[in-house]
Amino acid sequence: MIRAGDPVPDFTLKRGDGSDFTPADLEGQTTVLVFYPFAFSPVCTDQLNLYEEVLDDFKAQGATLYGVSCDAGWSQTAFVEKLGVTIDQLSDFEPKGEVSRAFGVYHPGGFPQRALVIVGPDKLVRWSYQADSPGDLPGANLIFDALAA
Amino acid sequence: MSDLGSAPIPGVSDQDHVRGPNDGRTLIVYADFECPFCAALEIRLRTLREDRIVFRHFPVRSSHPRAWPAACAAEAAGLQGRFWEMHDELFADPARLEDPHLWDRARRLGLELERFDRDRRAGAARDRVKRDFRSGVRGGVVTTPTIFELAEDGAVVQLGREQFGPARGPEWTSER
Numbered sequence: 001m002i003r004a005g006d007p008v009p010d011f012t013l014k015r016g017d018g019s020d021f022t023p024a025d026l027e028g029q030t031t032v033l034v035f036y037p038f039a040f041s042p043v044c045t046d047q048l049n050l051y052e053e054v055l056d057d058f059k060a061q062g063a064t065l066y067g068v069s070c071d072a073g074w075s076q077t078a079f080v081e082k083l084g085v086t087i088d089q090l091s092d093f094e095p096k097g098e099v100s101r102a103f104g105v106y107h108p109g110g111f112p113q114r115a116l117v118i119v120g121p122d123k124l125v126r127w128s129y130q131a132d133s134p135g136d137l138p139g140a141n142l143i144f145d146a147l148a149a
Numbered sequence: 150m151s152d153l154g155s156a157p158i159p160g161v162s163d164q165d166h167v168r169g170p171n172d173g174r175t176l177i178v179y180a181d182f183e184c185p186f187c188a189a190l191e192i193r194l195r196t197l198r199e200d201r202i203v204f205r206h207f208p209v210r211s212s213h214p215r216a217w218p219a220a221c222a223a224e225a226a227g228l229q230g231r232f233w234e235m236h237d238e239l240f241a242d243p244a245r246l247e248d249p250h251l252w253d254r255a256r257r258l259g260l261e262l263e264r265f266d267r268d269r270r271a272g273a274a275r276d277r278v279k280r281d282f283r284s285g286v287r288g289g290v291v292t293t294p295t296i297f298e299l300a301e302d303g304a305v306v307q308l309g310r311e312q313f314g315p316a317r318g319p320e321w322t323s324e325r
Contacts, residue, residue, distance in 0.1 A: 046292040049212040054286060057153050084211040139289035144153040 001104040002117060006125045009102040013068065013090035016077045021066075021090050023123050030126075031119045032058065032065045032143060034087070035105050035112040037134045039071040039079035043114070047137050052085045054140050061147045063118070066090050070097050070111055105130060114138070118146055158288035158297050158305040161203050164280075166232050169201035175299035176308075177203040179285045182220060182239040183213035183246055187294045191240045204236060205281040207293050215246035218269070220278040222251045225269035229260050 002008070013021040034051065036044040051058070051065060058065055067089045069076060076089035092099045092112065100106040105115040114131040116138060127146035131138055161167060161175060178194070180187035194202055206223075208216030219239050226235030238254040239246070255265045268274055285295070288305075296308045 045212070049209045050286075050291055052211045053209050053282075054153060084214070137291040139155075139286065139291050141153060141155040141287050141289055145155050148154055 001113075001115065001130050002125050002128055004125055004127055008119055008123050008125060009099075011099040011102055013092055013099055014073050015091075016073050016089055018073065026119050026121075026123050028121045030061075030063045030121060030147070032063050032147075033068050033090075033103075033117040033119065034065055035068045035100060035103070035115040035117070037069065037107070037111040037114060039069060039075045040082075043135055043137050044069075044079075045083065047114070048080065048083060048085045048087060050137070051140055051143075052083070052087060055087065057144070058147075061144070063143075063147055068092055068099070068112065070100065107134060116143060116146075118143070153283060153286050155289070156284075156287040158290075159284050160299060160303055160305060166204045166227065166236070167201060168233050170199060171201060173199040173201055175201045175203065177205060177297040177299060177305065178294055179205045179207040179281070179290045179296075180294040181206065181208040181213055181216035182223070182236075183208070183216040183243055184293045185243060188240045188243045190294045190296075203299075205285060206278040207282055207285045207290055207295070208278065209293070217275075217278065218248070218251065219246045221269045221274040222254070222265075224274040224277050225265045225271075226255065226258065226260060228268050228274075229265065231258050231260060234258050 008023050008026065010023060015021050034047070036047060038044055048067060055065065065087050067076065067087050070092045072093045073091040076091055080087065080089055097106045097110070097112070100112040103117060105113040107113050114134045114136065116129045117125060118127040120126045127149070129138060129142060158177065180190065206220040208220050210217055223232055223235045223239060226232055235254060235258060238258065252262065255262055297305045298308050300306055
């Protein structure tokens with residue numbers, strides 16, 4: 001997995017509107033990439049719901065969150081609309097998992113590991129974390145700890 | 150500096166909602182009133198008459214849009230000395246949490262209705278719920294219900310939900 005101090009790899013993810021999201025979009029802001037296995041799955045549901053509840057606190061810390069999965073953008077949009085979650089989603093659908101692989105978080109089962117990556121405004125990784133199991137949900141406190149470090 | 154960084158789950162204080170005997174095990178439950186798994190846990194907890202139960206709010210708006218109003222209603226009832234009665238009324242029918250349902254419960258409990266409605270919308274109730282929620286976030290609570298036991302040495306130890314009833318939702322074996 002990508003580690004603190006590493007530069008982010010070159011990548012292209014797709015926003016919900018189909019536009020590209022690239023490392024250029026990381027410049028000048030602190031970004032939290034939330035890699036999750038599957039839209040609509042139970043743990044991913046809990047994870048996005050929890051982070052949404054403290055989204056204002058993340059913003060107060062100057063951090064912008066994005067959900068990243070290998071689901072198609074349409075699926076991600078339907079997922080967050082169902083939940084009432086406003087965290088922007090980025091799709092790693094095609095070539096499937098290419099960005100997850102570049103970050104070292106692609107699960108052999110064909111989906112992203114449950115992983116968190118904080119990228120600084122200089123596009124260097126500040127912190128990364130991978131759950132022991134995709135079924136484990138990292139608490140929001142871990143992200144706040146890392147943002148404060 | 151955020152105040153949501155990691156911190157231990159707080160021990161029991163006089164600010165908590167507590168019921169049950171003082172000489173038994175103390176269980177701290179983070180839950181919300183719209184969560185069906187919390188309602189199922191509540192049924193189980195009521196059979197544990199030797200335990201002291203501490204209830205803390207952990208409402209998550211996006212999954213349970215009426216959890217916050219319900220939590221504030223419980224706090225408003227608490228200001229009239231009826232927190233646990235409202236707690237029980239809410240868990241008895243988690244599918245009916247709209248305002249008229251909250252008023253019905255308040256009437257059944259004999260609460261002063263205007264005061265109840267004013268209090269449940271007031272900042273004090275929200276602050277009280279928020280304090281519980283944030284203590285849970287800092288302690289690593291990620292979903293509801295989450296249960297801790299207060300050990301004799303004062304440590305707070307998380308317990309597995311499977312100890313208290315059916316597992317929460319379908320098993321997630323494909324991700325493991």
